[in-house]
Amino acid sequence: MILATEGLRTPLDYARLPREELAERIRFRKQELNAVILGHNYQRVEIQEVSDYLGDSLGLSQEAAATEADVIVFCGVHFMAETAKVLSPGKTVLMPDLRAGCPMADFVTADALRALKAWYPAAAVVAYVNSTAAVKAESDVCCTSANAVEVVSSIPADRTILFVPDRNLAKYAAGKAGRPYVVAGREGVGEVPAGAIVAWDGYCYVHDDLVLDELAEARRLHPNAKVVIHPEARAELLAEADFVTSTSRMVQIAEEHDELIIGTERGLIDRLRQRFPLKTLVPLSGAAVCGNMKVNTLAKLAWCLDHRKHEVVLDEEVRAAAELSLRRMLEHSGGCRAPTPEERALEDAGLARSGCGCA
Numbered sequence: 106m107i108l109a110t111e112g113l114r115t116p117l118d119y120a121r122l123p124r125e126e127l128a129e130r131i132r133f134r135k136q137e138l139n140a141v142i143l144g145h146n147y148q149r150v151e152i153q154e155v156s157d158y159l160g161d162s163l164g165l166s167q168e169a170a171a172t173e174a175d176v177i178v179f180c181g182v183h184f185m186a187e188t189a190k191v192l193s194p195g196k197t198v199l200m201p202d203l204r205a206g207c208p209m210a211d212f213v214t215a216d217a218l219r220a221l222k223a224w225y226p227a228a229a230v231v232a233y234v235n236s237t238a239a240v241k242a243e244s245d246v247c248c249t250s251a252n253a254v255e256v257v258s259s260i261p262a263d264r265t266i267l268f269v270p271d272r273n274l275a276k277y278a279a280g281k282a283g284r285p286y287v288v289a290g291r292e293g294v295g296e297v298p299a300g301a302i303v304a305w306d307g308y309c310y311v312h313d314d315l316v317l318d319e320l321a322e323a324r325r326l327h328p329n330a331k332v333v334i335h336p337e338a339r340a341e342l343l344a345e346a347d348f349v350t351s352t353s354r355m356v357q358i359a360e361e362h363d364e365l366i367i368g369t370e371r372g373l374i375d376r377l378r379q380r381f382p383l384k385t386l387v388p389l390s391g392a393a394v395c396g397n398m399k400v401n402t403l404a405k406l407a408w409c410l411d412h413r414k415h416e417v418v419l420d421e422e423v424r425a426a427a428e429l430s431l432r433r434m435l436e437h438s439g440g441c442r443a444p445t446p447e448e449r450a451l452e453d454a455g456l457a458r459s460g461c462g463c464a
């Protein structure tokens with residue numbers, strides 16, 4: 106007989122329990138707290154199985170903001186839980202493990218961004234959603250991997266843009282928008298051409314580590330496969346792709362093609378394989394695993410719900426400024442709202458999804 110009401114002391118105590126018992130405890134406590142569990146596309150399969158919503162970080166935060174839940178448990182990395190809190194200030198946001206951080210987001214701090222802004226005081230600041238709330242608060246507008254080109258293109262062609270923190274996404278957006286591109290750090294790089302994108306020198310190690318040799322090998326084994334790659338990868342890889350797109354759009358592409366080589370984190374590819382077992386969906390690299398995402402486990406999730414930890418708290422001034430930056434972006438992509446029933450039906454069929462990539 107499982108006494109789900111009795112919490113155990115540490116996550117390690119929970120790790121000794123069978124998976125079914127953990128899932129039962131999670132269901133029990135979730136109901137008691139009126140909580141929703143959000144599982145990012147890159148989470149472990151066992152976490153995805155107990156999640157109420159699966160998707161990318163912004164889509165998940167929008168879903169959560171639209172629910173009646175009192176508590177949001179975000180199974181992802183820290184900036185994602187912050188985004189949920191930014192959009193749902195009245196709800197309690199919990200994370201199973203505070204150490205689940207994103208190295209890309211950590212490349213730039215609000216202080217370092219302020220230093221770069223001082224070099225280019227007239228520039229517009231675009232923050233990829235894979236950034237901390239404090240960095241978003243220092244920015245004019247956010248973007249996702251799905252709408253980066255659109256957001257950048259909405260800024261006057263002769264105005265300098267500071268783009269943080271992903272240099273690869275910045276370069277991709279600059280190429281598509283026909284803008285000059287330079288990479289800078291907090292010291293700036295002096296005078297830049299009119300309308301240039303000045304990118305922070307940050308990157309996602311999972312996507313930046315994808316290399317041409319692995320793509321060549323995957324192509325040798327699957328010569329008829331189309332190649333789809335996330336724009337956080339390097340430009341030389343993107344130049345070889347049939348599709349450069351966010352993880353959300355990858356789900357649609359998998360619906361439309363029988364054989365794909367996919368350049369993104371393994372968690373999404375494993376999920377696609379479950380969903381389309383008869384298709385050939387091959388990871389561009391078997392090593393493309395985000396260890397930070399996998400920090401969350403079922404045991405930690407059960408512990409987090411039982412102990413109502415770890416709560417994500419934001420300074421209200423920072424939260425409000427970050428929200429403004431996010432909402433400016435959402436004006437470009439349909440606003441901050443839950444999907445309509447029609448959109449939900451399309452999403453369930455894997456045919457449409459707003460939102461972004463890892464973020």
Ligand code: SF4
Nearest residue numbers: 207209309311395463
């Ligand atoms: S996959 Fe990359 S961007 Fe996403 S959480 Fe991991 S390190 Fe950060």
